[in-house]
Amino acid sequence: MKQDLIEELKKIVKSKGLKYTKQREIVLDVIASSNRHLDTDEIHRLISDNHPDEKIGIATVYRSLSFLEEVGLVSSISIGIEPKKYELSMKEHHDHLICQNCGKIVEFCDEGIEKSQEKIAKKMGFKLTSHSMYLYGICQDCR
Amino acid sequence: MKQDLIEELKKIVKSKGLKYTKQREIVLDVIASSNRHLDTDEIHRLISDNHPDEKIGIATVYRSLSFLEEVGLVSSISIGIEPKKYELSMKEHHDHLICQNCGKIVEFCDEGIEKSQEKIAKKMGFKLTSHSMYLYGICQDCR
DNA sequence: GTGGCTGCAAATGGTTTGCACGACC
DNA sequence: GGTCGTGCAAACCATTTGCAGCCAC
Numbered sequence: 369m370k371q372d373l374i375e376e377l378k379k380i381v382k383s384k385g386l387k388y389t390k391q392r393e394i395v396l397d398v399i400a401s402s403n404r405h406l407d408t409d410e411i412h413r414l415i416s417d418n419h420p421d422e423k424i425g426i427a428t429v430y431r432s433l434s435f436l437e438e439v440g441l442v443s444s445i446s447i448g449i450e451p452k453k454y455e456l457s458m459k460e461h462h463d464h465l466i467c468q469n470c471g472k473i474v475e476f477c478d479e480g481i482e483k484s485q486e487k488i489a490k491k492m493g494f495k496l497t498s499h500s501m502y503l504y505g506i507c508q509d510c511r
Numbered sequence: 512m513k514q515d516l517i518e519e520l521k522k523i524v525k526s527k528g529l530k531y532t533k534q535r536e537i538v539l540d541v542i543a544s545s546n547r548h549l550d551t552d553e554i555h556r557l558i559s560d561n562h563p564d565e566k567i568g569i570a571t572v573y574r575s576l577s578f579l580e581e582v583g584l585v586s587s588i589s590i591g592i593e594p595k596k597y598e599l600s601m602k603e604h605h606d607h608l609i610c611q612n613c614g615k616i617v618e619f620c621d622e623g624i625e626k627s628q629e630k631i632a633k634k635m636g637f638k639l640t641s642h643s644m645y646l647y648g649i650c651q652d653c654r
Numbered sequence: 655g656t657g658g659c660t661g662c663a664a665a666t667g668g669t670t671t672g673c674a675c676g677a678c679c
Numbered sequence: 680g681g682t683c684g685t686g687c688a689a690a691c692c693a694t695t696t697g698c699a700g701c702c703a704c
Contacts (some may be wrong), residue, residue: 425695427662431695494648498648499646504639505639657684662698
């Protein structure tokens with residue numbers, strides 16, 4: 369599955385007449401390998417940890433993240449005072465529950481909600497392409 | 512309703528032993544008066560427009576926004592490269608359908624989805640306070 | 655070979671902070 | 680009167696950018 373992502377990246381890069389680089393692959397790999405949402409700093413740190421042989425400048429991390437987000441492989445979001453966090457966007461679809469106190473993000477997927485969304489879109493004459501949903505609240509640990 | 516917010520703000524401020532100031536009221540008022548999500552710049556600009564008599568430094572805008580967010584009167588979010596945007600968190604709830612072609616935004620509210628959200632939150636141990644949902648697609652006129 | 659990409663360091667610009675004055679309780 | 684809040688400008692710092700060398704194609 370991580371391999372699929374890399375193939376996807378290669379395809380995108382080629383179709384745009386751009387270059388495939390180890391750096392872009394590593395940034396994507398780090399995000400794909402994490403089961404959490406990562407902020408820029410964590411991503412940079414994880415690269416040093418997981419790929420000690422490679423040296424990737426912070427500027428390249430930023431450039432890669434922008435690139436990956438622009439082509440739709442990753443997406444980012446920032447809630448309240450939390451720093452911007454990145455995650456894979458091709459990951460099986462999911463929505464988010466966010467604790468307003470500790471910033472914890474829990475992912476979930478609900479068939480019923482997906483169906484309702486389609487129904488509403490149709491009623492309004494929209495052809496849906498994607499969506500994002502964020503539920504805010506206080507998690508068990510913070511109450 | 513805007514009056515209710517101001518009362519709420521006065522109560523919060525008093526309960527914390529802090530001071531009630533015109534500036535905090537104006538920042539809250541500007542956000543409450545808008546039907547869109549506003550970024551910091553727009554908020555600062557709107558203050559100059561709607562309250563030409565008052566001069567509020569940008570630093571105060573930031574401090575007021577942090578304060579209002581901290582006490583839960585407003586909330587902020589940033590998705591992708593979009594700048595951080597603020598909105599009332601107590602506002603009557605609604606969701607959004609956005610046309611990716613012409614930018615049209617249609618608001619709606621669906622009872623079924625709200626119910627499903629509550630159900631999920633409960634299952635995950637969250638106490639919900641609010642949520643935001645954005646459906647992206649192409650509207651009838653643009654097809 | 656050539657254009658895009660990287661690393662470095664400098665520049666940028668949005669956000670925060672220190673301080674003295676003014677406003678609120 | 681004593682604090683807290685504000686305005687201003689300087690400080691900060693995460694992010695972006697310019698440039699020379701490097702690498703993928």
